[in-house]
Amino acid sequence: MGYVFLKRKDLTMAHRWTNTLTRADVTPEPLWLNRRQVIAGALGAGAMASIASPALAETLEPNTWEHITSYNNFYEFGTDKEDPAANAHRLNTSGWEIEVDGLVDAPGRYSLTSLLEGLSEEERIYRFRCVEAWSMVVPWNGVELKDILDKVGVQSGAKYVAFETANRPDEMPGLRYPVLDWPYREGLRLDEALHPLTLMATGIYGKPIPNQNGAPIRLVVPWKYGFKSIKSIVRITLTDQEPATSWNMANAREYGFYSNVNPTVSHPRWSQASERKIGGGLFNRRQPTLMFNGYEAEVADLYKGMDLTTYF
Ligand SMILES: Nc1nc2c(c(=O)[nH]1)N[C@H]1C(S)=C(S)[C@@H](COP(=O)(O)O)O[C@H]1N2
């Protein structure tokens, strides 16, 4: 329970994401809500029962396209929430390539197209919880990271996956400021990376992902704080060492490597027990934060025996 998790094959009316759609083609939300009814109709009785629960229906009501694409963290384009939407058009996402290296069978510089070729696009409605205690619900389109890793062949010695964002000072005005040790870097333990919830997103609401949200491809790890979900990825490295990650390097006391959403472990400067859902209406009531952001049943096993206050 706690998330809508749909394989493409479960859809009666499969919507194929295509990069020919542009922002101008459709008003996304009504289209999405329509499709969601179709999706709900295709699910079994058990799944319907959980969707029908009022509390869950409320938390999983997706944010609007406007919320998702105008309130962003993407420090390469500035540190204000409005900066990415204003500046990220400068990022040239055409001919995108990703360097895959380290402990893989087929290292190399892949075009994004070739890396995604043959993999099945899915739609996932996920809660998204920023470490700053705000949240959204986002309807992503993407492929499981596992499918990409299977394609390049993870070698037996690999224990972690490291990611890097593009580092292009001419296109990213925020790189002038030493807010973080650029390029933006993130990482996952291999079992986290292979988990079926871990997505590489290329779209939102069935449209290509806007630059401010991490075009043309970004990570989405829904049970971790948002900063783990690194944007505009140009490098994926399989390694046997826990990789250095940007926020952890900036302040290890405040931002752990794991950064699993956990309402019982406070950030040194604020509580993580509740969150403000963006677009939450007139009074913008806070809602309780859920363990592992509501994905406890799916991911708790990954951390069995670990002290989550030490490995925060
Ligand atoms: N490269 C890069 N990735 C990033 C960030 C960033 O500043 N640079 N911000 C992170 C943070 S703090 C959050 S909350 C999410 C925000 O994603 P969104 O703007 O799509 O909501 O992206 C994460 N990925």
Ligand SMILES: [Mo]
């Ligand atoms: Mo964040």
